[in-house]
Structures are given as C-alpha cells and as structure tokens.
Amino acid sequence: MAAAIDSVCDYRQQLTTGASYTFNNYGSPNSYPIGSDCRWWVQGDVDTRVYLTCTIDIPLTSNCGGDKFRVSLIGDGTYFSDARNYCGLQTISLVSTRNTLAVEMYSTIYSSGGVFSCSIKAVRNPVTTTTPAPTCDCGWKQATRIVGGDDTGVHEYPSMAALLDNSILEVICGAVILNQRYVMTAAHCPTIVTMDKMSILVGGWDMSQVDSTKEYEVSNYWKHPQYDANTQINDIAIVQSRYLIAFSLDVGPICLPFIYEQYNFNYQSVTLLGWGQTFYNGPSSDILQKVNVQVTNNSYCQKMMPGNQITQAQICTYASGKDACQHDSGGPVIWQDSVSRRLYAVGVISYGLGCATNRPAVNTRVTSYLDWIVNIIQDYGFCMK
Template structure:
C-alpha cells in the first residue's frame, strides 16, 4: 500500500473504503481551517503615554517559543510630538536564518515596506521616525524545527520641534524630484473634475495647507477639494508608503486678494483639513521664515516644484518635477510683465537660461529655499514664496511672479498659532 501523510491523517490505499476517505478528508479540511485561523493574530495597538512609562511587548507563549507557522504584528503609537523608543531581544534556536523572522518598521508601516528584517539572535535598539512604529514576527512553516521568541520594551520620548526636512540631498540638473525629496508638497484635486490636479500647495501645520488664492477660483467649494500629501507619482496608488488623501474643511482667502489687468496682489490662501496631518518621512511642514522676516532673500538659489505641465500648454506630469531658479530684484518682473509689482511679491528667474520655470497647474506651490542654520545640522526647507503667475513657461531666462511669504507672516500666524505642530527653527 502507498502511504500519504497530511497532518495527522494517514491514508492507506486499499485499507479503507471511499466513504471513509471522504469523511477523513472533510475532517482534515476542518482542522486545516482551524489552524489557518490561528496562524495570524489581529494587529495589536499600544498607545504609549507621554510620561515615559515602559510597556512590555512579548511574543505569544513567552518565555516559551511562539507557535510555529504563526505571525503577529504590534503597532506602537506615541503621543503627538513624541517618538517611540524600542529595545528588543529576538531569540532563534538554532541560531541561523531559516524559517523565523522578526520585522521592524520605524515608519509604522503595517506591511513593513522599507523596514528592517532579522532572522538570527539580535538585540535591537531603535527610535521611530515619528509617532508610529510597528514590530512583528513571522514563522514560515508549521512543521519547522526552528523556534523563536522575542521580548521588547517601549516608551514614548518627546521629539524636538522640526520642519522642512527631506529624505534626500539636492540633486542638481535633474527635473524629476526624488521620492519624498519635498515632504511638504501637496497636490490639489477637484473630485468633480477629470483633471488630475488643478494646483499645488505646501503643508504649514498639521491642519493647514498654503496655496494661491487664485487657485480657489478653480474650485471654491471646500467639500470638493482633495489634498494629496506624501505623494510622488500621482498615477500610482502603491508607489509611496506615505501617501494620504485629506479632505478640506474650510478655505481662507486673503481678504485683500485681487486679480486685475494691472496684476495679481495678495494671492494667498489657507486650506484647513478635516483630519490632522500626520508627520512622516514623506509628509511634513515646510518652515516659515519667521525669524528672517526682514530679509529680502535676493539672489538666492531656490527650488520650485509641482505636477504641472512640462511645457506651455503641454501634458501634466505624473511625477513631481523640480526646477532650480534664482530670486532677483522685483524690477525684473516689472520690466517683463508691465504690471504692478509690490514689495509683497518675490521674483524668480531662470538664471541659467535652461528654459526651466513653473508652468500651468504649478500655481500655489512653494518657492523653496534650502538653508542650513548650523554646520552640525541638516539644511531645512523654507517657503519664500507661493507661485502666482508668469509668462510663457519654457522660455529661456524667463521670470515668474510669486507671493512673498515674509509680507504675510502675521496673517498666516494668526491662523496657525493655536493649532500646534508649527515649528520656529
């Protein structure tokens, strides 16, 4: 007779009848279904208090080994303005990479994308990047000879004020931004339109997005605006682990905004999101030049970013684009456009003559200065302006007109000061 072993069932061909075989197989299926439900557990959330109280997280059956063929995830969430501090011991016997794995995501990603993987005895000390952190284990086989267990301790630690961070250093001469190079960038979309986006914006607090007032002419109904944060490729739903869509609760347009034949003035607006914007490596506020309000920022190299058209009346870009420009004296814009240019404008110039400039649908996006306050610290991104208008984009040595942020700091701060999440570096 031929022996076929499946779990606890042994079928000897010729020793049982067909009916017995069917009943045995049904019993096996029921057992396997029970085992399947035990293989993974519901993600367990731990909300850490702000008093640095230590939480212990252990694998099932600790100090014994967890059951082979199982897996589980544990998500740790620190209070606002805190990070998770984690210390874990992962034990595997025999001590070799085999069927047992331990995972950490310092981003708090439940799928452990861009995370860390361990398969041997390890002592791990890590801080989360922001509020959440996720740990988990996976045992690949229910019949493995390997065994594993882990013991972790976690607490919340207050995080210093931060803004204007980036995951990348500047890459010159490139038009496509690297992924998460500009965490403050926002794409604005009208849910009632077939257009992918209609304007850009930048995050300035965990409830506020700054954009151009003339963008609201496109869609004045807050309920129809969706703000995409943490995104890079708008054509992909899986390309970024930080991408989140936010609905808008309220629109605040500068009370003196005006657009006439003589020019556009006070072209600034704030959007208030319904839900709080959570910080991550790919989502964060741009810095406001609150301590440099008297600086004219003339002849500074700046970045302008957006998902707008890549040429005049051309197609929009799916991926975030960037150009390097220079701020110049406002007289350059007066000469170019023959319009009223005030001290509340800031002029940018394609100083290298590469035909690079902001273009259609880039309006509302930021004019970004990268500035390092101290040699021991990374540079931060500051919003010097908001893209307002320009000429035929793509023209060599073109100039563009932008709303100067330092002229509106008091107005902006009036709305931001009570919401928290605003950094003054």
C-alpha cells in the first residue's frame, strides 16, 4: 500500500555531490504533529550513493508498531517496500543502494510526539582505472596458499598496505587501502618519520621479495583532530598517495562498515594483520602475519586495563597468546561477513601493554569515525557494500 503522505510535509531535494544537507522533523524545533505522515525524498547524481546520519527521539514501541521513522535505501518513496523501521532514542547511519533515498516519519493519533535531526550527503562511487578490480568491489580475499605457521597466504589480503620509511626500507606501521588515493592507519604512525621519507607500500606479502610490491609517495596525511598522544584516543589517520594506486586482484580496497554502524562486534572473531615483531622486542617478520582474536566488551576491557581510559570509540580484542605487536600499529582489525564473505575494517590497531599478555589490546573503532573518513576520501569515491 502506498504511503498516505501529508502534502504540507512532502519534500524533494536534488543533492549536489559532496555537499552536506540537514533536515529536521516537520514542526522543528518542536515535536512533529500527532497523526502526521511526512516524507523526504532525495536524489544524487547517477554515479553517487546517499549517506544518511540521523538522531531520532520518538516513542519506543514493540517492533516500532506505533510512531516509526522509516528509511528506504532504494529510494522507494511511494511504497517503502524495502523500508527499515526505527523508533526510540538512537543514532543511525545508513547508505543507499542507489542514488536515491527516501525517509518517512509516521505518527499515530495517540502519539506523545518526538523529534529527529538528519544530515545527508551524496558521495561518488569509486573511479575506475585501466587496471581495475571488479567494478565497485571491496573486501575480497584471495584463495590461501599458506607457507607455514601464522603466515598469510600469498596476496590473501589485497587491501593490506604498509607505511614505509623509504630511507631504510623498513615497515613502520600497517595500513589498509580505502580507495585509489587513500589508506587508513593509526594517528601515531605518520609522525614517526618525515613525510618526504614516508611511502605507501601495496601488494606486499614477503618483504624480502619486492617484485610484486608497489611503492607510492605520500602527498598528505590527516590525523584525527582530537587525537590524544597520551591516551591514544582517536588514534586514526588517513594518508594520501601522490598517485593513483593501481588496483588488481592482488591490490584493492577494504570495505568500510557503513551497514554495520550499529554493531559492537562483541565476541566476534576478527583478524589482525601485520609485518610487525613476532614477539615483544623481537625481530619483525618478512611475511605478512595474521592472527585471529575475539572482540571483548568494553567494560571487561576497562576492568582489565584500569590505568587506561577505554571509550566507546575504541574496540578491544583478546586471545590467549595471540596479539599484534610492535610495528603492527595502524594495520586493520578485519571482520568477515559470514554471508557475503566480504572483509570489513572494523578497527585500526592502536596499542597494547606488551604483546600477547593477559590483557586485551586496544584498537580504534572505525564505525565511530565514518563521517570523518568520508569527508576526507570522498573526492576519489569508495565502494559501499
């Protein structure tokens, strides 16, 4: 059945790519009228998708059977056939599957009222290159060819990158590819060496064999503006390559967890990657290493690390005798969707107390920084899956 939209609050907007827009409930700053049914329909350019973030405060009911905030990610503003329903007090972040998106705010005649506020932006899909990976793809994983131990397979993780001190050809931190121009790492990493000595390495597996690797000069980097070097809170950075990174089956972007923005990933198995030291103050590994650990809840993490402040913008991991170590910082914490099999960067390796101790490691939670990431990398697009 088609939505019975009130004509006084039926809005349409054509979006300019990259521009930010805001909209609030009809009647703002006061509550929306009871018994109202309002719609917002937006459209971006053909090569864009729409990124929506809203804070809603409306009555909470079972299955949102009363007042409901509805979002169609295909932009079906007539029937809302794919609509997701929300109610209560919460913040939601969603990405459209096309270049259109529709929002409906339905209120019953028995409503006590409520408010909401949204921001919206159309962002470009990734550009294609002469050596593309599959069009608009991310988070793929190669068939494994394990050499031994905790070694990864050859090019098993195409999105893995490294920050290199090119004056001594040494890995200083891990990183992960977001698109053809940007990689993500920890905020404490880009300051280890001067920018003229730092480069981005992609396609790496065995660092003693450089035939398959490609090195790119760094042209800029952005540390999170609220990064605290003492607490390592907001330990996230974006590094820009001077030239386009050539994608192939062996080199390509990780998926960002837009559709899992509300997940905390507690007790999920995740994978840490890096060429760092294999034990505390030990030698670094030539071959990219992987270790599977479990996400812990933040209250347990705080209990185990009483001298450190653990925030909701951090994600802790632990497994007995397993951990990231020195020079693994900045590398991704990867979660694999069990249905799509895509890999998502849900964390950035930040710090631990030693390596593989009986305490969790602390990582930066990527879902807390999606807006900030998009604002930086959107000029070269990214794939939303």
